Amino acid sequence: MTDDAAGPQAASGRGSAAEVFAVFLKLGLTSFGGPVAHLGYFRDELVVRRRWLDEHAYADLVALCQFLPGPASSQAGFALGMMRAGWAGAFAAFAAFTLPSALVLTAFALTAGGIAGPVGDGALHGLKIVAVAIVAQAVWGMARTLCPDRERAAIAALAVAILAFVPGAFGMAGAIAAGALLGLALDRGAAQPPAGRLALPVSRAAAVASLAAFLALLILLPIAAGRSQALAVVDGFYRAGALVFGGGHVVLPLLDAAVVRSGWVTPDVFLAGYGAAQAVPGPLFTFAAYLGAALGPVPNGLAGAGLALAAIFLPGFLLLVGVLPFWDRFRTMAKARSLMQGANAAVVGILGTALHSPVFTTAIGDPRDLALALAGFVALTAWKVPPWIVVGLSALGGAALAFAG
Structure with a gap:
């Protein structure tokens, strides 16, 4: 050793x-x-x-x-x-690491409906507006990192075009697959030099079983989803967790496809929760707990929050356990790096599409909303203000706009 x-x-x-x-x-x-x-x-x-x-x-x-x-x-x-x-x-x-933010967001989902009056409604609208600034910052930063050349910029643009004609989860999966294949064809990846070995108590048999479980759930859950609403919820959140490449914000369009397009959650409720998720510590995936609690059909409330939270984290953990014993060999393969570079470029296009819809189209209704969103974007990118502070200021700004009429 x-x-x-x-x-x-x-x-x-x-x-x-x-x-x-x-x-x-x-x-x-x-x-x-x-x-x-x-x-x-x-x-x-x-x-x-x-x-x-x-x-x-x-x-x-x-x-x-x-x-x-x-x-x-x-x-x-x-x-x-x-x-x-x-x-x-x-x-x-x-x-x-997960429970603190999950519990706060679940409590917000269960109590947000009780916020009434113009000031309360304005604060919730401010949370929707700040989502525009945060997603725009994510698109900007990811584009600079993951699309640094014209080939990968073209892959991102292709992903937008695919989603324009095939919206939803299938379009996203197709865009990622197309990006991965194009990245492989370009063969621009360099193998990561070995830096040591990861010593974790995972046998090859356990790894293979974990990968088999990941694939089985990915294939069988959509088939079983029609049998009950609970299975449909597990399927939607599991698929979102399985397809997230390139960072936490990329889960936004996947969850939108799972819960907004299905009619389980309204766009307003979705974006208010996404804005609130920026103000809490811990993983952004705990946004799933908010959505599970806010679902229209049962299971919702605490049961829905727990189900959604478990379903969205499960595929990432199954993949991690499945890859651990093989990682030392796999990371030295240049073609694997090329494949992932193409997939990550496609992710930029997917997130860019989400910035337009549902984020911008739902949150921005007039020039005052746009001004507040731009102020948040400048605070995040130029002034480097922590996101939770920008979220709080945006909520106050939304309340002020509502009070001013």
Whole structure:
């Protein structure tokens, strides 16, 4: 075993699930700023302060989680908990990091309907407007990173064209597949140099079983969805979690396809919750808890929140467990990097389409709304104001607009 592997191997199994839960609960209560910021918090707390693993092992884990579909920071937290305290540690890390924001958003979903009057309605409208600024910032940043050349910019534009003619989840899956194939054809990827080995207690048999479960659910849930509303909810949120490439904000169009186009949630309720999700710490995927609680048909409320939350996180964790024993070999393949570069470029086009509809078309009704959205965008991009502050100011701005008439 190499020296680089010694760090994660030494850290594995040295702690308890209770210790992992306490550490990740602190992170779940304080980690604002999205997946990239979360990974920075993890590094500071677990690599620098607590020395659970070394820099090489952490970099390797981050590369894996950013490569796979799913919530990168939650996948990294799941793996870090596993490295520290086995399977119990993995689930402790997930629960502690996820529950704070999930509970807040569920409570918001259950009480938002009681907000009445022009000021309350205006504040909710401000939450919809801030979603325009936040998604625009995500599109801008992802385009600069994931579409740096004309070929990948063209793939993003192609994804927009595909969704123009085939809206919904099938169009998104087709756009990602087309982008991946074009990326493979361009063959521009460079293999990631080895940085060490990830030592986690996952056997090849468990990995194969996990991948088989991921594919079986992806194929069988749409078939079973017609039998009950609960299965339909699981199918919609599972599919959204399985197709998320390129960051947490990309889940927005997938969830829109699952719950808004189906009529389970209105566009206004959807965007108000998405805006509120920016003001809480922890993973953006906990937006699913809000949606599950706010669903029109049952299961909704607490049952719907729990069902949606479990369904959206499950595919990312199944993929992570399924890939872990094979990652050291797979990451050295240049063609795999090319494939992912093309898929990520298509994701930019998908998110750009969502910026237009439902985000912009639902939230912006007049020039005053547009001015408030532009102010939020400038605050996020030029002034680097934390998102939760921009969310609060936008809610106040929406209330002020309503009060001014």
